[in-house]
Amino acid sequence: MKMFVCVKQIPDPNTVISRLDPNTKRLVRTGVSLVLDPGDESTISAAIKLRDTIGNSELTAISMGPTSVQEGLRRALAMGADRAILITDPALGGSDAPGTARVLAAAIKKEEADLIYCSTESTDGYTGMVPGGIAEFLGIPQLTFAREITVEGNKAIAKCVTQTGYQTVESPLPAVVTIASGSFEAIYPTMKGIMSAKKKPFVQYSLADLGIDPAQVGEAGARERVLIIGKVEARAAGQVIKDDGNAAQAIADFLQRYQLL
Amino acid sequence: MSKTVWVLIELEDGKAARSSLEVLGKAAQLGRAEAIILGSAAREVAPTLGEYGAEKVYVHANANYDNYLTLPAVDTLGALVKQHQPALLLLATTYNLRDIAARLSARNNMGLVTDATDLSYEDDTLNVTVPWGGDNVVTATHSQQGTGIVLTRPKAFPIAQYADRNAEIETLNASINPESLKMKVLERVEVQSEGPSLEDASVIVSGGRGLGKAENFHLVEELAAALGGAAGATRAIVDAGWLPYSYQVGQTGKTVKPTLYIACGISGAIQHLAGMKGSKYIVAINKDEHAPIFSVADLGIVGDTLTILPQLTQEVKRRKAQ
Numbered sequence: 001m002k003m004f005v006c007v008k009q010i011p012d013p014n015t016v017i018s019r020l021d022p023n024t025k026r027l028v029r030t031g032v033s034l035v036l037d038p039g040d041e042s043t044i045s046a047a048i049k050l051r052d053t054i055g056n057s058e059l060t061a062i063s064m065g066p067t068s069v070q071e072g073l074r075r076a077l078a079m080g081a082d083r084a085i086l087i088t089d090p091a092l093g094g095s096d097a098p099g100t101a102r103v104l105a106a107a108i109k110k111e112e113a114d115l116i117y118c119s120t121e122s123t124d125g126y127t128g129m130v131p132g133g134i135a136e137f138l139g140i141p142q143l144t145f146a147r148e149i150t151v152e153g154n155k156a157i158a159k160c161v162t163q164t165g166y167q168t169v170e171s172p173l174p175a176v177v178t179i180a181s182g183s184f185e186a187i188y189p190t191m192k193g194i195m196s197a198k199k200k201p202f203v204q205y206s207l208a209d210l211g212i213d214p215a216q217v218g219e220a221g222a223r224e225r226v227l228i229i230g231k232v233e234a235r236a237a238g239q240v241i242k243d244d245g246n247a248a249q250a251i252a253d254f255l256q257r258y259q260l261l
Numbered sequence: 262m263s264k265t266v267w268v269l270i271e272l273e274d275g276k277a278a279r280s281s282l283e284v285l286g287k288a289a290q291l292g293r294a295e296a297i298i299l300g301s302a303a304r305e306v307a308p309t310l311g312e313y314g315a316e317k318v319y320v321h322a323n324a325n326y327d328n329y330l331t332l333p334a335v336d337t338l339g340a341l342v343k344q345h346q347p348a349l350l351l352l353a354t355t356y357n358l359r360d361i362a363a364r365l366s367a368r369n370n371m372g373l374v375t376d377a378t379d380l381s382y383e384d385d386t387l388n389v390t391v392p393w394g395g396d397n398v399v400t401a402t403h404s405q406q407g408t409g410i411v412l413t414r415p416k417a418f419p420i421a422q423y424a425d426r427n428a429e430i431e432t433l434n435a436s437i438n439p440e441s442l443k444m445k446v447l448e449r450v451e452v453q454s455e456g457p458s459l460e461d462a463s464v465i466v467s468g469g470r471g472l473g474k475a476e477n478f479h480l481v482e483e484l485a486a487a488l489g490g491a492a493g494a495t496r497a498i499v500d501a502g503w504l505p506y507s508y509q510v511g512q513t514g515k516t517v518k519p520t521l522y523i524a525c526g527i528s529g530a531i532q533h534l535a536g537m538k539g540s541k542y543i544v545a546i547n548k549d550e551h552a553p554i555f556s557v558a559d560l561g562i563v564g565d566t567l568t569i570l571p572q573l574t575q576e577v578k579r580r581k582a583q
Contacts, residue, residue, distance in 0.1 A: 013528070013530035013531060013532075013553075014470075014528045014530065015528075015551070016553075020393065020397060020399070038496075038497060038500065039496065039500065041500070042500045096373070097363070097366075097373060097375075098366050098367050098370075098373060101363075101367055102367070121532070123496070123530055123531065123532050124531055124532075126375075126376070126531070126532045126535065127373070127375045127376070128359055128363070128375070129359070129362065129363040129366065129373055129375065130363075131363065132331075132359070132360050132362070132363020132364045132367070133363050133364070133366065133367040135363075135364065136335075136363070136364040136367035136368050137367055141331070141332065141443045141444045142331070142360065142363075142364075142444075143444065144356065144359075144360055145356060147506070157447070160356075161356070161506060162356060162449070163355065163356065164451045164452070165449070165450045165451040165452035166449075166450050166452065167446050167447075167448065167449045167450065168446070168447040168448045168450075169330065169444055169445065169446055169447065170444070170445045170447055171443055171444045171445075172443055180506050181496050181499045181500050181506055181509055182496075182499035182500050182501075182502060182504070182505065182506050182509070183506070185501075185502050186500065186501070222404065223366075223370070223371065223372035223373070223403060223404055223405045223409070224372050224373065224374050224401055224402065224403055224404060224409075225401065225402055225403075225404040226399050226400070226401050227386075227388065227400045227401065227402055228399070228400040229393075229397055229399055230397065230398045230399070230400065231397060231398070238555075238557075238558055238559050238560070238561065239559075239560060239561065240550065240555050240558070240561035240562075240563060241560075241561070241562060241563070242550075242562075242563045242564065243562050243563065243564025243565070243568075243569060247546070247562045247564050247569045247572065247573070248569060248572035248573040248575070248576040249576065250560070250562065251523075251544055251546075251560065251562065251569075251573055251576075252573065252576045252577060252580055254542075254544065254559070254560045255521070255544075255577070256580065258542055260464070260488075260520065260521045260542060261488075261577065261580055261581060
């Protein structure tokens with residue numbers, strides 16, 4: 001089977017207070033530490049697990065972004081992906097979800113993919129709209145919020161989360177699958193994995209390589225616009241105090257003051 | 262000139278889903294609300310939609326929409342949008358509607374704004390309110406002509422009453438493309454969860470990576486129990502396998518709106534903040550004074566979560582007993 005996993009490099013959610021640039025009205029992505037989206041670790045691991053179960057299969061990690069996205073893809077390779085594809089182009093800045101989906105789909109379309117893995121959403125943009133967009137541009141089904149997935153012949157069978165539980169869904173291949181958080185344990189790259197990652201194929205595409213008109217992607221192609229970035233009314237006197245043995249009292253006092261106890 | 266706003270009404274157990282009715286009410290407030298309802302129960306449910314705000318309902322009663330996911334609905338709705346070109350397609354954020362929105366926007370090249378808590382028209386401009394991060398609220402809009410899509414946050418709007426309204430019913434002449442009968446539902450399983458549900462709880466105590474290990478989560482549950490609330494989790498610890506997905510708070514997990522949210526050992530990733538920011542009162546406990554969670558907390562404590570939690574549970578019990 002030919003498998004793909006879509007990954008994203010984002011401002012570190014644990015250390016960076018994400019900001020919107022008031023001039024460009026876009027998420028600030030420069031001057032902050034970028035990491036592989038933590039949600040993607042689980043998704044990459046799910047793909048590797050299935051690849052190894054099925055055997056005789058290849059997993060390509062693919063990402064769209066500035067050239068700094070290499071670290072995220074290299075981590076995917078170190079975890080066990082077989083090759084990496086980076087799509088990078090100055091015209092891609094400010095792409096919306098459908099624009100991103102169009103680009104990823106175009107790169108994947110160059111090969112005969114059987115199964116394409118995505119996280120349900122990214123940790124920074126969290127629209128959750130890219131996987132469905134990829135599936136639409138490729139003209140294939142999407143199994144979303146999968147907790148489990150198996151492949152039998154030319155079919156995928158997945159247990160997909162619903163509002164009240166889950167449903168078992170069957171789809172012919174090729175298909176897109178999105179992995180629900182917490183469904184698969186993340187693989188930690190070993191030293192051996194990190195070393196071998198350096199020798200794995202790493203391909204870079206520009207928009208011209210994919211035959212995509214720049215007017216359809218990036219900020220130029222985005223069909224949404226931010227008009228105003230506003231601040232919410234300041235929450236009344238948010239204070240931060242250091243615990244010196246009094247934390248429980250301080251919190252309980254707060255709860256009593258607002259009749260929450 | 263009144264804008265035509267379309268709402269796709271989801272069917273749940275042969276009835277209109279509450280989340281869809283809430284969105285229908287908002288659509289009626291924005292302009293002329295029209296509903297689309299697809300599924301085996303569509304014909305029975307359609308006439309009831311007038312009193313929730315619909316002036317017209319497009320109906321296609323066909324079991325294929327129930328048994329085959331996404332594609333049949335995208336086909337029918339996509340063709341209908343092209344034919345009638347409403348100003349706006351307003352959808353509740355649910356698993357199925359998100360999938361439909363993602364494909365439809367790609368297929369028909371439609372603008373797509375997600376996670377909206379409110380929207381209004383200013384002449385021809387649609388202003389969509391989208392909370393973002395800790396302390397921002399963004400006004401977004403569709404920047405091109407043509408029908409745009411907005412996905413709204415759960416519980417953003419109340420159900421509206423239009424007691425005297427009767428919707429005009431139009432039965433669609435849609436045929437289901439057999440090529441679209443690809444994703445078949447083999448079985449549906451309801452999973453009973455214990456304790457108050459996160460969406461309905463007025464008090465939530467949540468835990469994150471700062472708890473150290475899965476075995477420490479009981480400290481969160483004990484405080485939640487002492488306060489009569491529900492226990493929640495961040496995506497990080499759900500991804501790490503400490504807890505099932507049903508505990509997750511955050512965009513695709515759950516959006517919660519409790520009166521009190523206590524965040525324990527949670528750094529405050531954007532998506533988690535988006536999920537709990539609507540809480541009335543937020544208390545945060547974290548070892549790291551720079552944790553993003555402190556930007557939304559009414560009371561922030563810099564300290565050791567594992568030490569403070571049991572102390573707080575004890576203090577809460579003591580004061581409640583008084």
